[in-house]
Amino acid sequence: MHTDLVAALDIGGTKIAGALVDGDGAILVRAQRPTPAQQDGGTVMRAVEEVLGDLAASPLWGRARALGIGSAGPVDASAGTVSPVNVPGWRDYPLVERVRAATGNLPVELIGDGVAITAAEHWQGAARGHDNALCMVVSTGVGGGLVLGGRLHPGPTGNAGHIGHISVDLDGDPCPCGARGCVERIASGPNIARRALENGWLPGPDGDTSAAAVAAAARAGHPVAVASFERAAQALAAGIAATATLVEIDIAVIGGGVGKAGDVLFAPLRRSLADYATLSFVRNLAVVPAQMSTDAGLVGAAAAALASGPEVTAAGV
Numbered sequence: 658m659h660t661d662l663v664a665a666l667d668i669g670g671t672k673i674a675g676a677l678v679d680g681d682g683a684i685l686v687r688a689q690r691p692t693p694a695q696q697d698g699g700t701v702m703r704a705v706e707e708v709l710g711d712l713a714a715s716p717l718w719g720r721a722r723a724l725g726i727g728s729a730g731p732v733d734a735s736a737g738t739v740s741p742v743n744v745p746g747w748r749d750y751p752l753v754e755r756v757r758a759a760t761g762n763l764p765v766e767l768i769g770d771g772v773a774i775t776a777a778e779h780w781q782g783a784a785r786g787h788d789n790a791l792c793m794v795v796s797t798g799v800g801g802g803l804v805l806g807g808r809l810h811p812g813p814t815g816n817a818g819h820i821g822h823i824s825v826d827l828d829g830d831p832c833p834c835g836a837r838g839c840v841e842r843i844a845s846g847p848n849i850a851r852r853a854l855e856n857g858w859l860p861g862p863d864g865d866t867s868a869a870a871v872a873a874a875a876r877a878g879h880p881v882a883v884a885s886f887e888r889a890a891q892a893l894a895a896g897i898a899a900t901a902t903l904v905e906i907d908i909a910v911i912g913g914g915v916g917k918a919g920d921v922l923f924a925p926l927r928r929s930l931a932d933y934a935t936l937s938f939v940r941n942l943a944v945v946p947a948q949m950s951t952d953a954g955l956v957g958a959a960a961a962a963l964a965s966g967p968e969v970t971a972a973g974v
């Protein structure tokens with residue numbers, strides 16, 4: 658049979674999505690289950706197997722030649738294991754082996770979710786045509802991935818480009834990762850909201866204290882809300898400038914819920930970038946919003962699977 662498709666899994670703390678994807682990145686078949694994140698590892702794996710079962714019920718399944726997994730991290734692609742922070746039942750969980758067994762030994766490629774989003778943005782989104790790019794997800798956490806020399810750069814364990822946990826404040830607040838002053842500790846959605854509340858911002862009558870509500874207040878000119886976004890933008894700018902100085906990227910793409918905040922994030926981000934990205938070879942760095950939809954994780958996992966084998970190559974990945 659002609660094997661011109663790949664299967665993809667996008668595994669996060671709230672849902673497990675699956676798809677059959679063609680060589681152009683079009684999603685032909687979908688399946689999804691909620692992630693039973695607080696249950697034991699076997700129960701979480703059964704939800705993955707149900708998603709795979711739904712895909713395998715499609716007459717197109719026989720055309721899949723490989724399977725890509727983008728998973729919440731940390732992942733260890735070299736060991737084939739995952740330890741998603743928000744899925745405590747999985748620690749060093751042998752996901753690759755279990756998925757291979759559940760699919761009749763399809764080749765399996767595992768990458769972290771930040772790397773998957775990067776693959777998708779590079780293939781079809783805002784980083785298309787850029788040989789050196791940093792793509793970030795700024796939401797509950799802050800993740801990312803790198804394209805270097807025209808190719809996805811996942812690193813040995815699949816986590817390269819994890820910009821959320823580089824320190825931009827040497828003596829800053831402790832981060833759950835164990836370090837201090839991490840980008841995530843300052844710029845994630847929950848930290849934007851926390852800082853606004855600590856400094857006197859009050860939610861509206863609906864009681865919404867999300868970063869999206871802070872963004873709405875910032876757009877309306879509330880100075881504490883504006884300041885909280887400016888501080889997040891400053892942390893992101895310092896992290897992006899450091900990355901650009903180290904590996905010479907020419908574009909940084911920002912997705913995730915906070916990335917949708919628009920000018921209340923991007924205007925101070927571009928101003929701060931001018932303060933931190935000062936050397937000649939990083940001064941022209943572009944910072945743009947992500948273009949991919951919520952399918953980015955699936956499309957990126959598919960790109961990794963396509964890039965892994967000889968028969969079909971995802972152009973530009």
Ligand SMILES: [Zn+2]
Pocket residue numbers: 821822823832833834835836837839841842
């Ligand atoms: Zn950290």
